[in-house]
Amino acid sequence: MQVVTLGPAGTYSHRAAGSIADDGVSFRESVTEIVAAVADGEFDRGVVPVENSIEGSVDESLDALADREVSVVQEVVSPIRHALLAQGPAFSTVASHPQALAQCREYLAEHYPDVSQEAVASTARGVERAREDASVAAIGHPANSDDTLQRIAENIQDHDSNATRFLVVAPESERSDAGGKTSIVAYPGANYPGLLLELLESFADRDINLTRIESRPSGRRLGDYCFHVDIEAGLYEARTQAALAEIEAVCADGWVKRLGSYDTTHVVG
Template sequence: MEFIDRREFLARTGAAVAIGAVASQQGIAESAETPTEQAVGTLGPAGSYSHRAALQVNNQVKFYETMFAAADAVSSGEVQAAILPIENSIQGAVIDTLDILEDRDLYITAEVNVEIRHALMAQSPDFTKVASHPEALAQSSDYLSREYPNAEFHEVDSTSAGVELATTDGSVAAVAHPDLAEKNDLELLATDIQNVSNNVTRFIRLETEPATEGTKSTLLLYPGREPPALSSDVLDILRDADIDFTRFEARPSTKALGDYVFHADFEDGDPEAVIDAIEPAFDWVQYLGTYDLIMDCR
């Protein structure tokens, strides 16, 4: 058993698989004077929550149709970093980002917390459809089902993509940040419609090289294909290691039913010491980076 660096792991297994990576370069959010390589990539179009998070890191933002495409732009050197959502306080993990962490040779170098405020906007109250990102629709489901039980719900790639539809089609309302209503000449029909008031999304910055310091670290852990996924022996080792895990998330490995890869965050621990303590419990361990919370927009 051994600690496997991400680059070595990817080279051994050929795991760098592009999943749905269809890029759409919709331009730089701010001035184009800075070279594209210094920009950060994120899910567009302009005005999305991903865009709001990205602006906390860099005012040069390049938009992509998918999170996979934004991550691939980092790998190719097209942009310096990608800003992607990884976790929401209501809906939980963002699956696409977890898959990117497993399949791309990238490191987490920072995190940003962004408050999510959903509002309903349209050209008029006479709409029949509501368009938004699936997470936004789910997070506003109580209000929408109560106030508009007959409306059709349409999932799009981002909240701002829903706003674009609403600006061109009077039958469509959008769920997005309230600031986008005035910016797009839409009527603000309701504000703060999210199911839970304390709605926060955690975003991560991904780069090709790890940061040199930080207070939080992330690992990928694979216990092997023999059931159970977390045996008592594994749990004993994790307990005895005395690690303050702040997140422990399971994702199917895609190899077999009941076979999982675990995403684990921990704070205030030396990554090398932690890996040495827990690696006997796992077939392999991947280091995803050490980083700090650089902005908490709540």
Template structure:
């Protein structure tokens, strides 16, 4: 099985993907991962979807609304950020934008004069630190290797820092089995109480919503796509009934069922 995730080697996405496949390739675009799976070039894709500190990864949400794929598993992994550099003096901190944000308080307190540089991944930031002694990186402490120093560990603002990753598969592998289900809904209309009406089919059937998020559709200002996660599987009659009602409410647009799946907690 061949999987695609964010690279280069050593990213948190790579660490999560190792729980899915041994044959792993890399790209620096979440959209590229989703497109690669949708086009059949890869059996699996692993994308970050939500962090406990910084919230949802919007590029992942937008890609899931654009391409037809299925979600077959959720991976939850703790995030341990370390400050890594060639030396203790530097003027730039390079890492993924999410990692920089997750360590905001530490960096503002300890290195208020350092310039923050957002790069494609935490592993790419470590590469920059390896190439430039004036650059420090934020990444997993194991990424330091033998040639970089770990100046500080567990620098994330909250010790409970964790990230959810979705394991993607081609649309044909969508399954109804699992304790959670995800949907993307584009109602293609807007009126008072619309979101309430979209969520009522789940509430009326005692289905808990674990996440609801809106993203601009890109069609026009004020027009939105909704991402909904529920704690129920599509194998359940109540979920099927709720989705059928949801599809009726969104008949001017569309409802994409990403599938049902279970959660695996990954430690490394």
């Protein structure tokens, strides 16, 4: 199975992708590129971060899933353990992915208040910067330390419960109705008082638990949104089918995308 995820090698996405890959992992620089590569048939699977327990949803992932015709076939949850990596204890910049910088905000403010922060495409890119430049430190997985990079500090994330949820993306034709969770994107194409309540009642009336709901701009006009919803139920269930029938009626002027049902794998590493 050909798998693509955020690169270069050494990212947390790479570690999550390794749990499902049996034929190596390829890399792209953005989630948008990953989802497009799967939608276009270039890869069998893509692994993208969608939510972090500290910083919340990854907007680029949500937008890419709404924009391209793909399915979600698995969820991978991995604890995130950040280390501060540098060639030595003196540096003037910390480089990492914006989410990693945000997840270590309190630590950096307390211990390195005068060090500048540089957002890069991935934690692995930050590690590359630190290997190339002694004035730069990186935030990344502790396994990225080597003869060049020292572990200046470990477990620097602001919360010990820090974890990231990754979605495994497949071609649309591989969407499954079986699984304990389901992801849906709904675009009502309308806006009136009680609209969101109507959408939510479709689930509540059938005792379907929502694990996440997120609104994202549709891109069509200001104040126009689509809704990303995760539920604890499979598409195969009668209650889910009934709820979605109501939601599709509410969204008659828009659309409803069933990304698929799936189960969760926990990866520690």
